[in-house]
Amino acid sequence: MATKKFMYVNRKAPYGTVYALESLEVVLIAAAFEQEVSLAFIDDGVYQIAKGQNTDGIGMKNFSSTYNALGDYEVNKLYVEKESLEERGLTADDLMPIMWEDEDEDWAEKPSVRIVSRAEMADILAEQEVTYSF
């Protein structure tokens, strides 16, 4: 099959709606298709990869650790918008340290999360061929 650039745009907080969880389920399945996969975390989507999520108080499954597994599926381009963080009083330190291992560099651990400006995000979104929004 042809290789296309797939983008998953996440703009909603986790748990309040199912979109974050079910988006992640698509990404995991998509990994098997060997396409170029990127994820964008814009607006409230940045809360999806906030560290320290604890769902004990709301009785829902905490699925945030799944983002750490994305690297194993060769999904390692997680673009996070800087302005979205700032507007919410957050910084890069508030995000989970999601990593992947680079096979070409003796399995060196590298960060999957890439903080980009809004202008850079616009360019990244423009490069995609198939964009799913959640």
Added chain:
Amino acid sequence: MATKKFMYVNRKAPYGTVYALESLEVVLIAAAFEQEVSLAFIDDGVYQIAKGQNTDGIGMKNFSSTYNALGDYEVNKLYVEKESLEERGLTADDLMPIMWEDEDEDWAEKPSVRIVSRAEMADILAEQEVTYSF
């Protein structure tokens, strides 16, 4: 049964979601219970009673004429927020001329729509005993 002040708060545009239609269905049923019923149109809720609604192009039922029937059910307090209209580039002239007939004044026709300021709306909302939001 006791008489209570019931408020139906409408903050969403019609057709994009079902809330406007199903809110109206509740109001019509509620009328049979002889309670004090008021409706508030705030934010995008003001579009629900915009005049000239034409749904031919989207294949959905145009239910806007039902608001005209509310007077027959003694539902005649439709509060519309002035600031919500203004922010959307609308005026009172953009609304349907929803009327009711006053039994105590020889069935004189009177307007059901009352344009109120945001501060007045806050006071009206505070007076209620049961508030349904759609």
Added chain:
Amino acid sequence: MKFTVMVNEGPYQHQSADTALHFVRAALEKGHEIFRVFFYHDGVNNGTRIAVPPKDDRLIQQEWSNLAKEHDLDLVICIAAAQRRGLMDAAESKRQGLDADNIIEGFRISGLGQLIEGGIQSDRTVVFGD
């Protein structure tokens, strides 16, 4: 104190159904009375018995059903909203000439008047929606 709770969203898609469940449980634990839980809009989808969520996830529809049994709750699904969305009990399914029903034990289907009656009879009405 006597409560009527209104649930306007379906299970899983929005957190409203979860929050309503937690609220009802907490109210019961405090000794309050739940006069009625009324399911409207997509909220009617809380009442299906043919859902099978993943094993490691919560079972929202079943939890409502269990709670109803445990506390003799009155869980009412709005018939008009249910008809649009495909929630049916055996009687309604038969009346409509359909070949299946899907309502879970502990829920009943009735009219919008049940919501208004809840508002009149209860000390508090709390709405959970989108």
Added chain:
Amino acid sequence: MKFTVMVNEGPYQHQSADTALHFVRAALEKGHEIFRVFFYHDGVNNGTRIAVPPKDDRLIQQEWSNLAKEHDLDLVICIAAAQRRGLMDAAESKRQGLDADNIIEGFRISGLGQLIEGGIQSDRTVVFGD
């Protein structure tokens, strides 16, 4: 041109299902090919056969079914989303040990891979959601 359409909301509650229907019809009228319509999230609720909307309203679930028959469309319901929400075909219902199914003719239940395949095979993917 070849399209895959993704529908993420249920019928009636949000206009997305209506818009997707109109879009698919318009694309077919223009001679385009609809490779697949994939129903995800609450979108799976478009596939129930036991809905009975008011006589003066549109019949969204039935319209999808009719359109599928007329144009041999591939309407796919995501199995994971369907299981959470209670959409079942006869085979899946049996496999889960349930006593009822509710899927309407013209839809089939399958995995998320069908969505990705649609994205790969189609010239355009259009998402209709909340």
Added chain:
Amino acid sequence: MSMLHIVNKSPFERNAMDSCLKHAREGDAILMIEDAAVGAVDGSTIAGDIKAALADKTVYVLGGDLAARGMSEDRIIDGIKVVDYAGFVDLTVENEKTQSWV
């Protein structure tokens, strides 16, 4: 390689339109459908943002959605084009890809 941005939420209720406008690029197309159609009306608090977008992007509104909400075409912002579902399909063909701001 232009993008068709599809917005279906009222710009007064949600941040989808605002976010779309901040990420759309020169030459892109923006289509307002469903509740977003009310954003096409002139004289509102967000009309300025839409006019700014018109400087280097094309903006469309689905006519059926505009009419359903009681807004006539003569009051929409100058430069916004009205399309029907067939026009919507054409826009998805003319632009190489689409992004829905749900």
Added chain:
Amino acid sequence: MSMLHIVNKSPFERNAMDSCLKHAREGDAILMIEDAAVGAVDGSTIAGDIKAALADKTVYVLGGDLAARGMSEDRIIDGIKVVDYAGFVDLTVENEKTQSWV
């Protein structure tokens, strides 16, 4: 006769919180649940509006919803009180009526 205002939408995504703040009156209580919980965090673009509300209203956040979104209680705006579901129930008892800003 105070009102408990319940907000469940993120203040960054929707206008529900903003509309609530504009309609709540002196002595009212505001409870942020579900996605609205993120509005309790200090340093955001809407923190100023919440602080202004605290001058004559009480503001609460559901702790479970805050924690689920990775926000610890030590970073919320001074004066906001954290409650659990039992506390939520108590708030509906203490205030004579409730309004949900859905």
